[in-house]
Amino acid sequence: MYTTNRRSFLKVMAVAASAPSLAVTSHSARAAEFTLRYANNLPSAHPMNVRAKEMAARVASESKGRVEIQIFPNNQLGSDTDTLSQLRSGAVDFFTLSPLILGTFIPAAQISGIGFAFNDYNNVWAAMDGELGAHVRKQIGATSIFAFEKIWNGGFRQITTGAKPIAQARDLQGVKLRVPPSPLWTSMFKDFGAAPASVNFAEVYSALQTHVVEGQENPLSIIYTAKLYEVQKFCSLTNHMWDGFWFLGNKESFGRLSPELQTIVRNAINDAGTKQREDVVQLDQTLRAKLESTGLTFNEVDKASFRQQLQAAGFYAEWQKKFGPQAWALLEKYSGKLG
Numbered sequence: 405m406y407t408t409n410r411r412s413f414l415k416v417m418a419v420a421a422s423a424p425s426l427a428v429t430s431h432s433a434r435a436a437e438f439t440l441r442y443a444n445n446l447p448s449a450h451p452m453n454v455r456a457k458e459m460a461a462r463v464a465s466e467s468k469g470r471v472e473i474q475i476f477p478n479n480q481l482g483s484d485t486d487t488l489s490q491l492r493s494g495a496v497d498f499f500t501l502s503p504l505i506l507g508t509f510i511p512a513a514q515i516s517g518i519g520f521a522f523n524d525y526n527n528v529w530a531a532m533d534g535e536l537g538a539h540v541r542k543q544i545g546a547t548s549i550f551a552f553e554k555i556w557n558g559g560f561r562q563i564t565t566g567a568k569p570i571a572q573a574r575d576l577q578g579v580k581l582r583v584p585p586s587p588l589w590t591s592m593f594k595d596f597g598a599a600p601a602s603v604n605f606a607e608v609y610s611a612l613q614t615h616v617v618e619g620q621e622n623p624l625s626i627i628y629t630a631k632l633y634e635v636q637k638f639c640s641l642t643n644h645m646w647d648g649f650w651f652l653g654n655k656e657s658f659g660r661l662s663p664e665l666q667t668i669v670r671n672a673i674n675d676a677g678t679k680q681r682e683d684v685v686q687l688d689q690t691l692r693a694k695l696e697s698t699g700l701t702f703n704e705v706d707k708a709s710f711r712q713q714l715q716a717a718g719f720y721a722e723w724q725k726k727f728g729p730q731a732w733a734l735l736e737k738y739s740g741k742l743g
């Protein structure tokens with residue numbers, strides 16, 4: 405009897421002893437005054453998610469636990485198209501999205517995706533941190549959402565295919581190629597002579613695997629982290645455009661934070677973006693050998709043929725008209741004369 409009682413007594417004591425720490429754990433887990441949901445379309449291994457995790461930890465620490473940012477990578481909350489709707493309604497608080505896909509809602513945002521506009525990263529950051537980026541952020545800010553100052557890096561895009569490499573623009577003739585859902589992307593690949601199909605990134609791997617499409621285009625860092633090399637054979641180094649990710653927020657949910665907390669979040673996001681830019685540059689420069697070792701075959705292309713093809717198809721003239729002379733002048737300030 406005594407032993408049993410003593411045992412149960414000890415058991416009770418053990419539970420009691422652990423109780424405070426349990427209580428502390430659940431208290432601190434519930435302590436955040438603001439829990440904000442950040443969604444994106446890329447795998448956890450991509451620098452976007454690596455830097456986002458650091459950013460969330462910094463926000464938690466600098467806000468002393470008052471702001472928690474939950475990260476949902478890999479389209480966990482839905483495709484880009486779905487997540488954009490959720491961001492607009494406030495069901496999602498933050499979302500990183502290509503300016504071109506954002507173009508389904510704000511057409512003016514697509515201007516940074518014009519084919520062959522930027523030669524290198526100096527050019528890209530001058531434009532996106534300068535007047536071109538400011539022009540686009542102003543358009544975004546006129547809606548229920550806004551973009552933080554520093555656009556995150558997607559990278560310069562390359563074409564991958566399953567059947568044959570693309571060396572000249574004419575090799576794209578009739579090729580069924582996946583493009584992200586965006587009017588500019590579809591227009592550009594139609595003008596290249598391909599047969600573009602709009603597919604959300606969440607479906608790209610399976611669309612390639614089941615041969616619904618024959619190819620796609622993305623930067624090496626995304627081809628690698630999303631394992632697209634498993635379902636593609638050739639990678640043609642077209643560098644046909646640069647793409648980024650605006651770090652977008654829902655205005656109303658961000659507005660619930662005090663100005664002081666807003667500053668903490670804003671600085672952490674912009675700083676993380678600046679680091680993420682460089683991570684992607686480094687990755688894209690070093691991944692070719694790794695991708696070759698998986699069996700992906702690389703080729704250089706006749707770059708001039710692609711640009712001439714766009715020009716001959718009237719691509720630059722058409723989009724200059726759509727964006728208007730003022731916005732186009734801002735683009736050309738950084739890109740030089742286009743078309």
Ligand code: X2X
Binds near residue numbers: 505558605622623
């Ligand atoms: O959908 C794509 O291809 C991706 C991941 O590059 C974008 O977000 C535009």
